[in-house]
Amino acid sequence: MTPIALTIAGSDSGGGAGIQADLKTFSALGVYGASAITAITAQNTRGVTAVQDINLDVLGAQISAVLDDLAVNAIKIGMLSSPEIIDVVAKHLNAFNNPIVLDPVMVAKSGDTLLQDSAIDALKSKLLPKAAVLTPNLPEAAKLLNTAEAATKDETLAQGHALLAMGAQAVFMKGGHASGAICTDYLITADDVTEFSAPRVNTKNTHGTGCTLSSAIAAELAKGQTLINAAQKAHQYLQSAISRADELKVGSGHGPVHHFHAVWEN
Structure with missing residues (x-):
């Protein structure tokens, strides 16, 4: 079967970033990608200039069209700007039993807001409990918990466990916003904490890192990997994509990571 x-x-x-980064990542990792677009943003490496949410009926129709025909092995959820969009997505995934990766996208790399404050409670109540894994960065975790951003390992783990208590099966705390020469991510489950560390790469080209991770x-879950193996492989893939990002010459701001670093010739 095709994953x-x-x-x-x-x-x-x-x-x-967004669905473009997701589809590139799926393809780079040998997975067929389908998409349901929640919003259209006008943006480049320097910032976001416009956002238009997709009509709710059209959004629901996209999800139904894919799930009615394609044998989807895993779902990644990214930008959901409003409570109404979250409600549509949640309702259309009621019968979906394979893994869901929920990335609580709140702010673009440029600093532009992508999730309305009014949507945070809906995200926590309607989608977080459906997640096989929640993947917040440190600012997103703090926003979900209405607290200060974690500044130490102990604080990061405490926030991860607090998010776990909200209903997700696992929480992957991304360490990209922390300081230090080593970047560490934490996969937190009810039974264990697994660390994934790598040297921090000195580059401004990190647009789409959260979406890509x-x-x-x-993608790895869609291929049948266990969660811990999927997290390890994803961490390694993103590390390589960031390390090779400067090979791309895209835009004048925060450029993208190199999704196809293992495929394209230098």
Whole structure:
């Protein structure tokens, strides 16, 4: 069988994040990608200039069309800007029993807000309990918990366990926003904590890192990997994509990571 993953997320016209990053990641990792677009953003490496949510009926129809025909092995959920969009997505996934990777996308790399404050409670109540794994960065975790951003390992783990208590089966705390020469992510489950560490790469080209990490986990889950193996492989893939990002010459701001670093010739 062909492994299939579905991304439910916003479109990034610059191609570095959102569904474009998700589909590139799926393809790079040998998974067929399908998509349901939640919003259209006008953006590039310098910022977001416009956002238009997709009509709710059209959004629901996209999800239904994919799930009615394709044998989807895993779903990655990204940008969901409003409570109404979250409600539509949740209702259409009621009967879906394979892994869901929930990336609580709140702010673009440029600092532009992508999730309305009014939608945070809906995200926590309607989608977080459906997640096989929640993948927040440190600012997103703090926002979900309405607390200060974690500044130490102990605080990061405590926030991860607090999010776990909200209903997700696992929480992958991303360490990209922390300081230090080593970047460490933490996979937190009810039974264990697994650390994934790598040297921090000195590059400004990190647009789409969060989308890429969560979609890489979804891709590996779609291929039948265990969660811990999927997280390990996703961490390694993103590390390589960031390390090779400067080989791309895209835009004048925060450029994308190199999704196809293992395929393209230098």
